[in-house]
Structures are given as C-alpha cells and as structure tokens.
Amino acid sequence: MSCTQCAGIAQEFDARVARRDLRRYRKRGASKTTTWLLDMVVGEGARGATFLDVGGGVGALQHGLVRAGASAGIHVDASPAYLAAAREEAVRLGHADRIRSFEGDFVTLAAEIEPVDVVTLDRVICCYPDMDALVDASASRARRIYGLVFPRERLLLRVGGRLLNLVQHIRRRPFNVYLHPLQAVEAQVERHGLLKRFHRTSFLWHVQVYTRNPARQRGT
Numbered sequence: 094m095s096c097t098q099c100a101g102i103a104q105e106f107d108a109r110v111a112r113r114d115l116r117r118y119r120k121r122g123a124s125k126t127t128t129w130l131l132d133m134v135v136g137e138g139a140r141g142a143t144f145l146d147v148g149g150g151v152g153a154l155q156h157g158l159v160r161a162g163a164s165a166g167i168h169v170d171a172s173p174a175y176l177a178a179a180r181e182e183a184v185r186l187g188h189a190d191r192i193r194s195f196e197g198d199f200v201t202l203a204a205e206i207e208p209v210d211v212v213t214l215d216r217v218i219c220c221y222p223d224m225d226a227l228v229d230a231s232a233s234r235a236r237r238i239y240g241l242v243f244p245r246e247r248l249l250l251r252v253g254g255r256l257l258n259l260v261q262h263i264r265r266r267p268f269n270v271y272l273h274p275l276q277a278v279e280a281q282v283e284r285h286g287l288l289k290r291f292h293r294t295s296f297l298w299h300v301q302v303y304t305r306n307p308a309r310q311r312g313t
C-alpha cells in the first residue's frame with residue numbers, strides 16, 4: 094500500500110471513530126455480517142484454532158472467536174486507534190494475553206506473521222487498492238479457513254464509492270474506497286488452493302468462507 098493510503102487509514106479510523114465503534118459494539122454486539130462470518134467460521138471448527146484478523150477494527154470477530162474456543166490470535170491493523178480499542182476490549186473481557194497486535198500495512202508485515210488456522214478480513218479489501226497483493230499475503234497464511242466480507246458491486250455502492258472518493262479528494266484526505274469485482278476476488282483466493290464453502294449476501298456485502306480441505310473440516 095502506498096504510504097498515502099496508510100496515512101489515510103490512520104486518519105480515517107482515528108480515536109473518535111474507534112471510541113464510537115467500541116461503544117456501539119458494547120451496546121449492540123457484532124454487526125450482522127460479522128456475526129454471519131463468525132458463525133460460518135465457528136461452524137467449520139474454531140475450537141483450539143489460532144487466528145489472524147487483518148484489519149479487525151475494535152475486534153468484534155476476535156472476541157467472538159476467543160469466546161468460541163480459539164486458542165490464540167493475531168490482530169494486524171493499519172489504524173493504531175482501532176488496535177488500542179480492540180486491546181481495551183480484550184483486557185475488559187479477560188483475554189488480552191491471547192491476542193498479539195501488529196500495527197501497519199499487512200502486506201508489508203506479512204513476512205513476519207506465521208501461518209495460522211483461520212484468517213479473516215472483515216470489510217478490509219475495500220480499503221486496499223491492490224486486492225491481489227492483499228489476498229496473496231493473507232490467503233497464504235491460512236492453514237484451514239479463510240473468511241472475507243467485502244462490498245457487492247451494486248449501483249448504489251459504485252456511485253456512493255465514487256462520490257466518497259471525490260469528497261475525499263476535495264477535502265485533500267488520502268483515504269479512498271475500492272470496489273473489487275467478485276469474480277476477481279474469488280479467482281485470487283482460489284489460486285491459493287482454497288475452496289469456497291459458504292457465500293451469503295446482505296444488501297451491501299458478500300460474506301464468504303473458504304477452506305483448504307472441506308471434507309476433513311466438516312467433522313471437526
């Protein structure tokens with residue numbers, strides 16, 4: 094990722110946004126699509142699993158995975174404010190010792206991150222211009238399960254995304270959003286030997302889970 098987009102992410106997802114999202118999470122729990130993703134992953138067998146949550150925000154997915162019996166995890170995030178909020182919540186819930194945090198662009202950091210059982214990117218691909226590189230770096234770390242939430246190419250989102258990027262440009266803010274086509278994302282994931290197990294859509298989002306060996310996973 095260009096440093097400009099990096100800086101843009103930290104600016105966009107700042108302390109104010111992180112506090113708001115943490116408050117919302119504490120009040121209402123995980124969003125609908127995060128809950129779908131969590132249920133799909135847990136259905137594939139999360140007990141005892143290690144996980145990597147790229148761009149985990151306030152950590153809704155991570156807290157859910159630990160609650161479902163995951164043994165330990167890694168949170169990589171380009172937003173220091175989100176990392177701090179996720180950690181604060183992990184401390185409150187009593188599992189901070191199970192989650193390691195790394196700050197920065199995951200694609201740049203990926204070589205330092207060991208493979209894990211479960212890798213998730215919940216609404217992260219749309220923040221990143223080079224989808225191929227992000228999927229390559231993350232899918233190659235997934236030993237068993239790979240989960241994604243990313244936006245659908247609906248007219249509303251195409252127009253909304255362009256408008257948002259235009260406003261960002263006018264306000265001289267570097268953060269942009271990206272709508273990567275479904276077929277391109279799927280093809281890139283499948284290059285890593287991952288097979289699609291679940292695909293559910295909400296009005297705005299694709300929620301997908303891939304596994305390396307579905308026949309074996311089903312019994313776990």
Ligand SMILES: C[S@@+](CC[C@H](N)C(=O)[O-])C[C@H]1O[C@@H](n2cnc3c(N)ncnc32)[C@H](O)[C@@H]1O
Nearest residue numbers: 148149150170171172197198199215216217220
């Ligand atoms: C829209 S937020 C989603 C947060 C959370 N997963 C959720 O669904 O509520 C996007 C997240 O992805 C992170 N992010 C985007 N690109 C990233 C990258 N290349 N490396 C690490 N984190 C990234 C942002 O910092 C932010 O935490």
